[in-house]
Amino acid sequence: MAHALTAAERGLAVIPLSRTKLPALRSPHHAEPHHRDPRRHAAPHHSPPCRGECGRMGHGVHDASTDPQRIRELFAAAPWASGYGIACGLPPYHLIGIDLDTKSGVDAPAELRELALRHLFTIPETVVVATPSGGRHIWLAGPPDTVVPNSAGRLAPGIDIRGAGGYLVGPGSRTEHGVYSVVPGTAHLPPATCPPALLRLLTPSPRRHRPAHAGAPADPQQGQGLVQFVLAAHAGQRNTRLFWAACRAYENGFGEALTAPLTDAAVRVGLTAREAASTIASAARLTGYA
Template identity: 75%
Template sequence: MATTDRQARTLALAHALSAAERGLAVIPLSRTKLPALRSPHRDDPDAPLCHGECGRFGHGVYDASTDPARIRELFAAAPWATGYGIACGLPPHHLIGVDLDTKSGTDSSAALRELALRHLFTIPPTVVVLTPSGGRHLWLTGPADTAVPNSAGRLAPGIDIRGAGGYLVGPGSRTAHGVYTTAPGTGHLTPAPCPPSLLRLLLPPPRAEHPARPSATAHGQGLVQFVLGVHEGQRNTRLFWAACRAYENGIGPALLAPLIDAAVDTGLTEREARATIASAARLTQGF
């Protein structure tokens, strides 16, 4: 067992150094996928907010580096590390991770395809990392002047986004559930630019200081009819789109019950409908 752990540590460092050569800043991870080094301020509740200014290790993605000497120091300080994390949002790639989860009970790949059809974008050939649970991480790059926030299920159920301040588990990492691997035919690729239409979906919408509140009657009824006119395979997508429009126009709370009723009529469960509408609310209200 000790030999296996030692081999995992050695491989993790080797993969991390290889990623750094490609301009990807890395940190060591434990088998739990969490940063291997704990905060040096964990026992001081009154410590000021520190992003590594203290000079010590243990600040998560703020420790991330592309410098081989520093990476070796990080791994030497965490000899139990069996994986590595790749910090998102940093130059030169400004990485954005699209995490297609399989644990939510939804088909996240289908949800992404539906979003692509609705918003007229395609995912270009890019690096794809396969997770031990059967999920996929798509690597994309963003503009240098745009910070994409982290989110969970905000784009669509089962789709999480790793942006500024977040990290992706790097291929070659060994976790408690297995090893992360690069999908065949994608390891040699450079992360592709995020399609503009998708990028707009990932960013919080601008919030008006005094938004107009239109009547919920005519516009709201149109959104309900839009949900009811669903075709097979589009129920969640239509409901999500309609709920986004409702919250953007200030009638989300008033339209909650009618949208749920319409979604149930199309075959969704009430629980699924509420989860989709909640995702739309989070997206449009920026939380």
């Protein structure tokens, strides 16, 4: 609770968590016949779930508060809590959490560096929290008028995003696997502003309607030109050229048809098939086709 109160002093809304990293307080509606289990899909005739309108505790991230008295009440109601969650997407920081996972066997920090190189952004100095498993939580501040959704692995393998409606396990929390702690040298920093190029990746445009000719290039010469553009890449520009070509292909309606030729071209100039697939998938996400 002391760590949670310290976070609240910085303007971060918090809730108590159990050792499993889940909200410590059970829903007050769990015994009601119409209660919606968040792990299941509700029937169409069920009313929307309560998000704290009833005034009782136990609504997960919707209980999050910066009020010291309210926080003490929440922890008093859950004396077994061993940690706290920090709600994302709320003022003043509109916190965005970049969760670099290590349990999946993927080098998530390397994936983030590759994204940064490909999309020309850098992660600014900001708060970084070390997880018991060896992962990292990078804290960034988002704009007040942009809703960043939660996602798992959409941005890149091993990278999860905590946005509106999500929460980050706060430093000082003790879980089944160990303690979360602030990386030395970052505790005094405020959450840094999310780079615009990264923010665009986190808030993809609505999925577009694919044109009728999406299955094959409308202009074979244009598709071949993009492949040649990748084949002409030198070391240091292979990913950038492949990403640009894939974006143009998706924007023109034949991204799927050109995936195999672009992959073959990328492999011929030195990328691995996995690197090529990741780059093309990133282009599909950015242009709204994934």
